[in-house]
Amino acid sequence: MDPDGNNQINLTSNSADNWHPSWSTADQRIVFGMYPDPSSGDYNYEICIMDSDGQNQRNLTNHPSGDLHPSRSPDGHWIVFDSDRDFNQWNQEIYVMDIEGGNLRSLSKNPSYDSHPSWSPDGQRIVFDSERNGNREIYVMDANGKNQRRVTNNPSWDGDPEWSPSGEKIVFMSERDGNKEIYVIDADGKNPRNLTKNSAFDGSAYWFDPAFAIPVTLSGKLRWLWRWLKQER
Numbered sequence: 001m002d003p004d005g006n007n008q009i010n011l012t013s014n015s016a017d018n019w020h021p022s023w024s025t026a027d028q029r030i031v032f033g034m035y036p037d038p039s040s041g042d043y044n045y046e047i048c049i050m051d052s053d054g055q056n057q058r059n060l061t062n063h064p065s066g067d068l069h070p071s072r073s074p075d076g077h078w079i080v081f082d083s084d085r086d087f088n089q090w091n092q093e094i095y096v097m098d099i100e101g102g103n104l105r106s107l108s109k110n111p112s113y114d115s116h117p118s119w120s121p122d123g124q125r126i127v128f129d130s131e132r133n134g135n136r137e138i139y140v141m142d143a144n145g146k147n148q149r150r151v152t153n154n155p156s157w158d159g160d161p162e163w164s165p166s167g168e169k170i171v172f173m174s175e176r177d178g179n180k181e182i183y184v185i186d187a188d189g190k191n192p193r194n195l196t197k198n199s200a201f202d203g204s205a206y207w208f209d210p211a212f213a214i215p216v217t218l219s220g221k222l223r224w225l226w227r228w229l230k231q232e233r
């Protein structure tokens with residue numbers, strides 16, 4: 001859709017759920033997740049690519065495990081995602097592959113749950129969440145998987161991170177105040193702040209515009225349309 005919300009077009013007319021699109025100005029193609037209806041009992045999620053008009057849809061992972069949460073590198077050449085390639089849903093791992101689905105390699109290499117990767121705007125780092133220290137926390141690693149370090153340190157659930165456009169801050173979801181809230185924290189772990197502060201579910205935030213720096217909390221279809229806007233910037 002246009003930034004004002006007009007001209008919305010459905011690009012994926014199929015029976016599966018299609019989530020987490022990631023757009024790059026490098027080639028105008030859109031990477032997205034193809035998730036079967038959970039009630040079907042089919043957990044073979046796949047990561048696909050299509051032209052920005054919805055044409056030429058292609059399955060990039062084509063693997064019987066669950067492949068989720070794609071995020072493109074800023075240069076458009078790489079896709080980071082998570083997968084349970086060993087078919088253990090509690091040992092999700094962060095993987096990177098090239099834009100044609102080749103050169104797959106594991107980045108996280110940790111026996112715990114590692115998920116929700118997002119490539120930093122400068123291409124140098126990847127933020128993700130992990131349960132390697134007993135509860136869900138936010139972590140950052142170099143884009144080659146080295147220097148994995150913890151950003152949050154709180155006994156509650158902290159997950160679903162995304163970068164600010166400057167790469168200086170991370171927006172994430174936390175239950176540390178008793179229910180899901182949207183937090184912002186400096187990339188070095190300083191200054192966590194609760195932005196939402198209400199008793200409802202607040203989550204899945206994406207940074208929209210550096211001039212406003214306002215995370216938005218939308219669900220379903222609108223959520224990923226905002227992500228398009230973020231990636232198109």
Ligand SMILES: [Ca+2]
Nearest residue numbers: 045063065067
């Ligand atoms: Ca799969």
Ligand SMILES: [Ca+2]
Nearest residue numbers: 091092110112
């Ligand atoms: Ca893991």
Ligand SMILES: [Ca+2]
Nearest residue numbers: 136154156158
């Ligand atoms: Ca935590």
Ligand SMILES: [Ca+2]
Nearest residue numbers: 180198199200
């Ligand atoms: Ca809340």
